[in-house]
Amino acid sequence: MIRIICLTDVGLQLARRLQNALIANKAKSVDVCFKPNSFSETVQSFFQQGDRLIFICATGIVMRTLAPVIQDKLKDPAVLVLDEMGKFVIPLLSGHEGGANEFARQVSELLENQLVITTANSYLKPVYVVGMGCERNCPEAVLQTLLDECLLKAGLTFDDISAICSIDIKADEVGLMALAKSLHKPFLTFDANALGEMEARLSTKSDYIFKTVGVYGVAESAALYQAQQITNNSSELLLNKHKNKQATCAIARSYAQ
Numbered sequence: 001m002i003r004i005i006c007l008t009d010v011g012l013q014l015a016r017r018l019q020n021a022l023i024a025n026k027a028k029s030v031d032v033c034f035k036p037n038s039f040s041e042t043v044q045s046f047f048q049q050g051d052r053l054i055f056i057c058a059t060g061i062v063m064r065t066l067a068p069v070i071q072d073k074l075k076d077p078a079v080l081v082l083d084e085m086g087k088f089v090i091p092l093l094s095g096h097e098g099g100a101n102e103f104a105r106q107v108s109e110l111l112e113n114q115l116v117i118t119t120a121n122s123y124l125k126p127v128y129v130v131g132m133g134c135e136r137n138c139p140e141a142v143l144q145t146l147l148d149e150c151l152l153k154a155g156l157t158f159d160d161i162s163a164i165c166s167i168d169i170k171a172d173e174v175g176l177m178a179l180a181k182s183l184h185k186p187f188l189t190f191d192a193n194a195l196g197e198m199e200a201r202l203s204t205k206s207d208y209i210f211k212t213v214g215v216y217g218v219a220e221s222a223a224l225y226q227a228q229q230i231t232n233n234s235s236e237l238l239l240n241k242h243k244n245k246q247a248t249c250a251i252a253r254s255y256a257q
Contacts, residue, residue, distance in 0.1 A: 022107075219241050238251045
């Protein structure tokens with residue numbers, strides 16, 4: 001869910017324009033909140049349930065309101081701030097890990113305004129890689145649904161992704177091969193020794209997975225490894241491992257010069 005929160009009539013006009021633009025750009029659910037009752041409690045509730053938030057107001061109001069519920073950059077949802085005239089968009093929280101920088105870029109393109117990114121590496125070109133693991137013979141549709149959910153959480157589209165990756169024992173996994181083919185993306189796999197190099201960057205480690213395939217996490221390791229291979233720079237997790245009953249998915253990012 002995307003929530004656009006505004007406090008003035010001028011801000012409401014911009015909020016409606018942005019809402020229509022996001023929906024036209026295939027955003028699934030966009031809600032405009034004009035002068036919400038119990039402002040702090042309402043906004044904090046949105047934040048804690050993981051909604052992406054776009055504020056049309058002063059940054060100070062946003063920070064004072066969200067300060068009590070901010071956890072860390074790996075858990076908090078993306079938060080953007082716009083001025084009332086719509087001239088600038090600022091990714092305020094979770095710029096890298098929560099996808100706020102990329103989300104702000106999309107908003108900036110829709111409104112044709114100035115993107116203001118203050119986090120490191122904003123002058124470099126980001127490269128995004130999807131890592132996936134799954135049970136044997138997992139259907140393509142199950143994989144597609146999980147990937148759709150993860151891209152939405154990260155604020156990305158299929159066009160942003162450079163490859164879909166996994167461990168080498170999945171090189172013949174029909175569902176993964178079919179998914180990559182249908183999206184016109186390369187499907188790449190790597191052995192456990194290569195993926196083991198990413199161990200220190202994993203968000204979680206599974207002893208069961210390690211005993212089974214030799215790495216502590218397939219999806220995160222594969223995404224991190226390939227992103228680093230593309231740029232020859234260090235990689236990081238943009239979206240930690242998400243899973244359903246049959247598959248896992250993670251998204252990594254690196255920066256190219």
